Amino acid sequence: QKEVEQDPGPLSVPEGAIVSLNCTYSNSAFQYFMWYRQYSRKGPELLMYTYSSGNKEDGRFTAQVDKSSKYISLFIRDSQPSDSATYLCAMSNTGGFKTIFGAGTRLFVKA
Amino acid sequence: EPEVTQTPSHQVTQMGQEVILRCVPISNHLYFYWYRQILGQKVEFLVSFYNNEISEKSEIFDDQFSVERPDGSNFTLKIRSTKLEDSAMYFCASRSLAAREETQYFGPGTRLLVL
Numbered sequence: 001q002k003e004v005e006q007d008p009g010p011l012s013v014p015e016g017a018i019v020s021l022n023c024t025y026s027n028s029a030f031q032y033f034m035w036y037r038q039y040s041r042k043g044p045e046l047l048m049y050t051y052s053s054g055n056k057e058d059g060r061f062t063a064q065v066d067k068s069s070k071y072i073s074l075f076i077r078d079s080q081p082s083d084s085a086t087y088l089c090a091m092s093n094t095g096g097f098k099t100i101f102g103a104g105t106r107l108f109v110k111a
Numbered sequence: 112e113p114e115v116t117q118t119p120s121h122q123v124t125q126m127g128q129e130v131i132l133r134c135v136p137i138s139n140h141l142y143f144y145w146y147r148q149i150l151g152q153k154v155e156f157l158v159s160f161y162n163n164e165i166s167e168k169s170e171i172f173d174d175q176f177s178v179e180r181p182d183g184s185n186f187t188l189k190i191r192s193t194k195l196e197d198s199a200m201y202f203c204a205s206r207s208l209a210a211r212e213e214t215q216y217f218g219p220g221t222r223l224l225v226l
Contacts, residue, residue, distance in 0.1 A: 049214040099156055103153045
């Protein structure tokens with residue numbers, strides 16, 4: 001079983017739709033959960049991070065962590081064409097010395 | 112806004128040659144990382160570095176790889192004898208020790224092509 005599983009997509013939605021992205025993981029030691037956005041041939045850009053379980057909201061983005069189910073989600077409200085990118089989940093254990101990334105989900109938002 | 116920088120942006124080298132990839136982390140950050148991303152594949156952890164020593168490394172980071180912080184600002188990744196399969200995008204990242212800032216900021220990457 002992979003440490004982090006993420007559906008690579010692609011996921012195509014119309015502009016204005018609510019997007020739901022998610023990852024599952026197997027390592028219960030993970031404490032820090034991040035979402036990155038990556039445009040083609042660029043470095044990952046941090047979107048959201050959450051410590052342990054719970055929800056976090058930032059503008060149109062909401063991150064959720066359910067440690068009991070080992071499941072994390074990112075919701076994007078009122079999606080825009082500029083949101084078209086690859087979204088990477090990432091997680092690390094206490095200390096954050098080693099971060100494991102999911103495969104990334106390619107998102108296309110159509111105008 | 113402070114950012115992580117990497118040089119060169121592109122590097123082409125012959126198989127068997129040594130390459131050094133350079134990174135300047137964000138100035139008040141104390142943890143440093145290298146990752147690689149083979150074209151079309153996931154971002155893979157290579158190594159983390161703190162207090163002038165390796166904190167953790169992956170199975171990819173074998174004896175051909177080394178890291179160094181030669182001065183107060185640079186962080187380098189050396190590949191001693193490059194192989195074709197080392198062709199990838201290499202990303203440097205850094206993070207601070209501030210409370211709850213347990214996350215990393217990535218540089219733009221160096222694209223390495225081994226011929």
